[in-house]
Amino acid sequence: MSELRALLADTAEKVFRRLDDEADFHRSWSRVAEAGLADVAVREDMGGFGGGLEDAVLVIKTAAMHAVRLPVAEAIVARAIAGEAGTSLDESPITFAGHGSGLLEQEGGGLTYTGDLKGVAWGGASQQIARSATLGSRLYLLILSRADAVRISPGHNLAGEARDDLGFDRAAVRAIETNRTERDCFTLAALARTAQISGALDRALALTIEHVKTREQFGRPLAGFQAVQQQLAVLASEAAAVSCAVAAAARAWDRGDASFEIGAAKLRANEAVDLATSIAHQLHGAMGITREHALHRFTQRLWAWKSEYGNDRFWAQRLGAQACAQGADSLWPFVTARGAAVANRLT
Numbered sequence: 001m002s003e004l005r006a007l008l009a010d011t012a013e014k015v016f017r018r019l020d021d022e023a024d025f026h027r028s029w030s031r032v033a034e035a036g037l038a039d040v041a042v043r044e045d046m047g048g049f050g051g052g053l054e055d056a057v058l059v060i061k062t063a064a065m066h067a068v069r070l071p072v073a074e075a076i077v078a079r080a081i082a083g084e085a086g087t088s089l090d091e092s093p094i095t096f097a098g099h100g101s102g103l104l105e106q107e108g109g110g111l112t113y114t115g116d117l118k119g120v121a122w123g124g125a126s127q128q129i130a131r132s133a134t135l136g137s138r139l140y141l142l143i144l145s146r147a148d149a150v151r152i153s154p155g156h157n158l159a160g161e162a163r164d165d166l167g168f169d170r171a172a173v174r175a176i177e178t179n180r181t182e183r184d185c186f187t188l189a190a191l192a193r194t195a196q197i198s199g200a201l202d203r204a205l206a207l208t209i210e211h212v213k214t215r216e217q218f219g220r221p222l223a224g225f226q227a228v229q230q231q232l233a234v235l236a237s238e239a240a241a242v243s244c245a246v247a248a249a250a251r252a253w254d255r256g257d258a259s260f261e262i263g264a265a266k267l268r269a270n271e272a273v274d275l276a277t278s279i280a281h282q283l284h285g286a287m288g289i290t291r292e293h294a295l296h297r298f299t300q301r302l303w304a305w306k307s308e309y310g311n312d313r314f315w316a317q318r319l320g321a322q323a324c325a326q327g328a329d330s331l332w333p334f335v336t337a338r339g340a341a342v343a344n345r346l347t
Contacts, residue, residue, distance in 0.1 A: 008059070012059045019070070025125045032070060037049075041079065042083035046083055060192055061246075067298060069122075073121075073192035074130075081132075096120075096185075098186055112170040114170050119155065119164075123162070129143075129144045129146060129166065140178065194246050201269075205235055245261075245264060263315045280295060
């Protein structure tokens with residue numbers, strides 16, 4: 001890890017650790033904004049950290065490891081897309097809407113948006129909502145004001161995180177033209193969610209290791225039993241596999257087209273969730289499902305996140321289509337060439 005990335009990791013850890021017991025959304029967000037963590041993937045000449053997606057993944061994973069109740073991942077996605085287009089955003093809370101339908105229209109000297117946004121992370125609390133939309137042949141990142149919403153229907157995912165529906169009727173928007181496609185924007189959001197899964201898996205593993213070291217059965221710690229050690233090894237391998245997949249996908253995005261790598265990472269992460277959470281809860285016993293224990297804060301998020309921005313079937317079908325498009329003779333060269341390109345970034 002470079003000195004700069006180590007400094008970023010230390011800053012993220014200190015900021016997010018302080019937010020563990022912070023209940024006020026806007027006070028929490030101000031601490032994240034002051035540290036510049038939401039602008040980790042924005043160029044330095046635009047006021048950002050100047051990092052790549054690997055740095056963004058580090059911040060998102062750290063936030064997930066502390067179960068931070070803020071749209072950190074969504075804000076990083078929105079600000080990264082805007083920054084790539086040469087536009088900076090203010091420090092107010094912003095989230096990203098990946099689902100919904102609407103109509104972008106030219107009205108007078110500007111653009112208006114009419115439509116519904118579904119399951120927006122902290123959409124009712126964030127001051128701004130980013131959404132990709134097309135008009136003609138152009139793709140825009142739209143910045144909508146929550147104050148312009150004509151309907152806000154509060155909702156939550158399985159972990160109790162806010163997932164709100166918002167409706168807009170000819171709302172004026174700030175439109176940032178981008179060279180990215182709607183598919184790119186969705187894929188980047190999927191990478192952010194995968195990074196969250198990786199962080200939560202790492203924390204579930206840490207909690208489980210701590211538990212089996214301190215909990216005794218038949219006069220010795222649970223960690224001393226071979227069956228427990230074997231289960232821990234499986235849990236650790238699942239967490240490590242997802243971490244590696246996320247890192248490879250982030251490097252691929254910084255290189256160029258990363259749809260294959262991100263799809264593979266999200267699918268691998270989704271597949272890890274059920275096995276990893278099952279082992280974590282088995283080793284914790286009944287204690288792990290109580291509200292008093294921290295484990296459920298991460299396993300519930302894992303169960304919720306695996307279905308957001310593409311479930312198993314979605315990514316399996318998309319990856320399968322990409323593989324079939326290569327043909328039998330070209331698939332292996334296609335996979336190895338992409339792997340070599342990512343590996344070359346490490347040297």
